[in-house]
Amino acid sequence: MSSLVLQSTHGVIRFSLKDSIKSLELTPKKESLIMLHFSSKGRRFKRSIGYKCNLKNWDVTKQRVKTGKGMVTNAYEVNSFIGNIQSYAEGELTKMKKENGSIDVKMLSSLIEKRIKGGGEIDRDEERNKDLIYYSKKVLEQKKSQIKIGTIRSCNQTIKMLEKYEKSKGYLLQFDDIDLSFYRSFVQFLEKEGYSLNSVGKHIKNLKVFLNDALTNGITDNAIFKSRSFKVLKETTTDIFLTKSEVGILAKEDFSLRSKIELARDIFLIGCLTGQRVSDYNGLTDENIEIIDGHKFIKVRQKKTDTIIHIPITSKIKEIMNRYNGKFPPKLSESKLRENIKLACKKIGFKDLITVSYTKGGQLVKKVVPKYDLVKTHTARRTFCTNHYIDQKPIQNIMLFSGHKTEREFLKYVRIEKREEALLVIESGFFD
Known part of the structure; x- marks a missing residue:
């Protein structure tokens, strides 16, 4: 290969006429733009250098304008320009490889274009911001x-x-x-x-x-x-909650011989009783306790929304704290919390089969899994919201403790079947 072609681990730079050789052979005097071509691992671009030449005066092998007898008057000027652009491109390639370990093809294209047009130094940071x-x-x-x-x-x-x-x-x-x-x-x-x-x-x-x-x-x-077409895709997932009865069973189960499971269970119960996110209910300390008119509250500044919430320390929360000398359970890593709360629910026997469906890889997937396998740290918050909703507590009062800003957002957390919801409406006296 000609030494005029740069070929290395960086890429290949070559020069040619824009029109094909075959077409130019039919019209050898036709002027065609001289093009710079760059390619590297499947990425490529081409740029006109601004000069033209016909096939008769173009040396395909050397990729330069022919010199010698009968040459065009600006042959040396054009060849000098081509050589200058090639040297500049090679220098930029070496610099990129040394500084970044890779080639920014679009940056190189912009740099060469600027050089061809005779502009000043390119603002590299401004150019890279387009990436x-x-x-x-x-x-x-x-x-x-x-x-x-x-x-x-x-x-x-x-x-x-x-x-x-x-x-x-x-x-x-x-x-x-x-x-x-x-x-x-x-x-x-x-x-x-x-x-x-x-x-x-x-x-x-x-x-x-x-x-x-x-x-x-x-x-x-x-x-x-x-644009509306550039939308965030989403679907309602199969999320569950624990009934009041299940929460009671979970609270009474003796896990004293399995300390990690007991700790995970107690932290999770705090979540079920406060309606907070795991980032807020896992790791409460004495600093979260506030006394208002003789009543003890858990004061939480919700990490996600920065909203301050006050939740009363109920007798059920006190029962949990009594196992830790009147303090909140110590914090557990979220991965261990998730793992052990599933184990706790599995041991107790929350094995009702639930059909879950979701889209994965563009395909609808349906499968049946035991309830314990669907228990997550966020199940605690759904449990709080759903059970109070079932008890027909005013939504605004539930939101006061959960921290939801709108009823629409709150209702996303209510996980009961439509038939159960219809029963609730009937029991409320809707048709009386």
Whole structure:
């Protein structure tokens, strides 16, 4: 291969006429644009260098304008320009490989285009901000002290999937690439990766956060993500609650010989009796106790909403605290809490078979599982809301303790069958 072609682990740069050799052979005097071509591991771009040449004066092998007898007057000028662009591109490639360990193809394309047009130095940070993943990582790093660890973890998972998508497509995602075609393609990609519909929706939701930040900060004017068609996919999951009877059975079961299960059970019961999220009911301390007019309350500043909630310390909560010398159960890691509360419910015998259905990999999945296998840390909050709703307590009063802002959000937590709900209405005297 000619030494004029750069070929290495970085990529290949070559120069050719825009029109095909076959077509130019029919019209050898036709002027055709001289093009720079770059390719690296399936990623490529091409740029016109601004000069033209006909096939008669173009050396296909050397990829330069012919010199010598009968040459065009600006042959040396054009060849010098080609050599300058090639040297510049090679230098940028080496720099990228050394600094980043990889080639930013779109950045290289922008740099070469700027060089060809004779512009000044390109603002690399401004140019890189057009790169969706680069900008998303930058935003996440800047905001990590302001957002929760769970949110950071979720957003990082989305960024990893975008990187995997990029790799599968062979090009870098920029904000201008985001359209409804990309949306559909990315959703299909996530489905092929085996994600459930709600997980796909989570990634789209995180992506929209990055896109909105870029739009707000003037990085892009692309607002297609605001379209109704660019929607966050979701479906209602099969979530369960424990009945008042089951909560009572769970509370009375003797787990004293299995301390980890007993601790998980007690922490979970605190959740069932307070209606809080696991981030708020797991790890309560004496600092959460507040006395108001002689009554003891648990004061919680909900981590998700920053809402302050006061929940009375009832006799049932006191019974649990008595097992810990009048204090709240010590905090347990969420993974251990999830694992051991399932074991507790399995041992007790919460084995009613429940049909669950969900969409995974773009396909509807249905299966039957025992109730204990569906118990999660969030089941405690659903249990509190649903049981008080069944007892026909005023929704606004339940929300006072759960912290829900609207009835619509609250009712998402009520997990009872329609027939049971109809029975409740009848018992309330609706038809009397």
